[in-house]
Amino acid sequence: MSSANVRVPAKINLCLGVGPVRDDGYHPLATVYQAVDLHDEVRATSRDDGEITVTVHSDLDAKSEVAIVPEDADNLAVKAARLLQERTGVTLGADLAIRKVIPVAGGMAGGSADAAASLVACNEAWGTGLSRSSLEQLAARLGSDVPFLLHGGNAIGGGRGETISPVLARGSYHWVFAMAHEGLSTAAVYAEFDRLNEGATVPEPVVPDALLAALRAGDAEALGDALSNDLTEAALSLRPELEDTLSIGIEAGALGAILSGSGPTALFLASDDQHSLDIAFALSSAAGCADVVQSRGPVHGARLG
């Protein structure tokens, strides 16, 4: 029986351009991903009978949130292990143990992160030896964000988010994350985006030049100004109180403030550790804020360790 442990980061979108809904129900995206220092862990222990089981343990403050992570075949980490079994023909199974730190339904790709980690952990525990690029192909079938969570660092995301290409970037950034009391469904936020844009012409999304220039220069102030998210209006329409959370961070001097992906986690850019502490302190008393976390990015993608 062999086992492997994998640490996998959360992601944020520095910009999230969303285009008109496609025939398959997905939206074309133009985004820049950054992997941040907030990690889930997935341990895979092989078993001889081909079964896949999963248990979820939470280190989150909002412990109740973990109740909505399925501990059955619907768990994305289980789907990832099943896909790897199919692809390689391996007859082994695995017990998957997930330690959750990334907020559930928080717009930080926690479920996708666990799927990416499960691919890497099972590939190791089973000795199936698929290359990173083969794993990335499987990842794209599991969810839009999964390939990026294997990749890590900074990257441009196209297609429905699953097409990753390199971006020239320097610098390490200080982030503050304000977690909400209750998650938001990604599908529901995209549906609200469609509802709000009904009858309007939604342009094809592009990554703003100003954001790419800020990353190339490693200029936190310029990056703060260039942060953008086309899902903001839709997420605020479903959760109006998030506006207060964003305002508190801006008043505390954040260089930039946006929702993370489809929300409800809000993210704030700080200039250094002290600034990040000041913003975190201001947010800690906000009514809509269940937890505040200081973090750094970019970090590596899913890795053994």
Ligand code: C5P
């Ligand atoms: O790909 P993933 O499973 O993460 O997407 C979850 C849901 O979010 C999709 O079922 C879809 O409703 C919505 N989505 C979208 N366009 C994208 C990514 C996700 O509409 N580019």
